[in-house]
Amino acid sequence: MLELIQIDPFDGVAVTLWWEIYAAAERADRGADTAVWTRHESQRELQQDTETIDRRAYLACIDGEIVASGRLALPLRDNLRVATLGVHVAPELRRQGVGTAVLTALETEAQEAHRDVLKASASWPCSAGDDGHGVPGREFARRHGYALALGDVQSRLRLPVAEAHLAGLSAEASTRSQGFSLRSWIGSVPEAVVGGWAELDAAVDTEAPVGDLEIEPASVDIREIRRSEMLIAQQNRRSFGTVACDGGGRVVAYTQLVVSGDDGNAYQWGTLVRREARGHGLGLAVKIANLQLLQEHASDVRAIYTYNAGVNEHMLAINRRLGFAPSELMAELQKRLA
Template sequence: MRAALQILRVDPFDAADHDRWWHAYAAAKHADMGEDALVWTLEESRAEMQQHSATTERRTYVALRDGAVVGAGSLALGLKDNLHAAALGVTVPAEHRQRGVGSALLAYIEAEARDAGRRTFRAETAWPAAAPADGSGQPGIDFARRHGYALALGDLQNRLTLPVPDRMIAELLHEAPHEAEPTTVPESASPAAGYDIRSWVGPVPEEFVAEWAALDAVLDTEAPTGDLDIEAGVADVADHRADEALQQAQGRTSFGTVAVAPDGRVAAYTQLVVSGDDGNAYQWGTLVRHEDRGHGLGLRVKLVNLRMLQQHSPHVPRIYTYNAESNAHMLAVNTRLGFVATGRLGELQKRIG
């Protein structure tokens, strides 16, 4: 007779509790995606879970059978925006699947989300790039659909092997509308066509941080959203600085570039973040404000930021990024740079009222 399943909330300050949660989470991710699995490292996850955040309440859970961890779960609740929604995660290592573990974990975490007053549940699942775009036949998608989740937005996971030859970066910069291009890092460029490009390593300079935070807050709603029930975030400099402090605690290094418009405001921004644990770079936000679109600023700031990364950290082996499959323009740019598709990500959603 199979032993009963027990689900417990993890104490992030208990090293053993957190570690066994993480190992189950990582094993499940690698079972689905192999070497292309993008997994937050043990210490990055620990730092995030231990952060006293003003913007997000985070919880993790383990499913136990006979005292052994057979599944891992997570719940994230926004505290300042998207108060109707919850982000749920369920990960079960391959050897424990098809035994009711995932269903029990999901039901438990959904109940926690409902108790917190949330009515829209969001989740993610990944599968290989060669599989169908709708995830048909993939375990994560099939599991989600059986439990009432729909695919709200499909993304491509792409990888760029570094270094990109500087001549290629220069060629693409030359093709873009000729705003300013910095020749040294992190000095500002001489203005051309009215825009000034500024780059730096580390925290956002004080002169730009308020507008950076404002652009970053609307990134999720300015990018393709598909059928996602999502609201723009709340822009707050103190919250942004808290996120930077978390990055430092995680051993991550941020590379930022902005385009400054003639009116002195930030017209576009982009960010690459390098993990201190796995050594890879990850493309975070890129956005151009509405009134400055059509000038090639998004491409330009990404190229300048890439060049800075390679100059400052030449041993970073690769960059990973996600783009909505509907974002044809950005995917075309990534293809020209040499990005190759390594997986797909399904952003899932379930409404309960």
């Protein structure tokens, strides 16, 4: 009989066992060189003191043997009907009913927390096609009632990008963005712009295409921005940020790159332009300025990874101009409980 044990995030041995199954399962499905969160980054996130999300990690045992790991994330302020979950089975123990047993246990935990919208994700190589037919994670989710709510494209930009190319794009963007000013930094968001940054960061998940995902806008919370910055530092990561401001000093666009000090890659986090400021090339302008800052101060970074909805042709087009190329596909999955 399966036993699901919630681990203490400060128990290094338990976290290592949990993380090793997660990493092995991801690499078995997506390739040995796939970018996964490191053990240190994962543990620090589990340990984070936050008022907005309850993160839980589990080890699954059968007759005392660890066979799988699981995770559950429960929003505490917004989207209170939602639970996000993940199941990872040791590759050598698959197709024995372990994944189904772990998923059932996690769904029960979510129901006991009064959640009736369950979310998960699955990734696969681009060669497997948009629907991921035959991919183990996608087929597992399909069998258990998780529908494809939004299809995403993971893109990778190999660094460095030629400065001449960036300078040309920057000159083009500047002709369209006259009347706006750019400000870039490394580390914490400056006090003068953190309010506008927090507004855009809270809106990014619902302003981007959402497909059939059931999602509410997040609350604007400067304190949570500061908690996130503390976590980034604890994870041995660095944040690179750029905003565009209008003539009155209001933040109208933002973008953020986060560099992992453990794996040598950078990851694109939010990018958003306020609706009323669109059409001035600000999305391209802030991304170029941020990339130039990254290349100047983190020349050892090998690549940038980003995710965009497959239907978000505008942002995908910007990324292609910068040099991004599709590297993987991901399904955002959703199941509604009766």
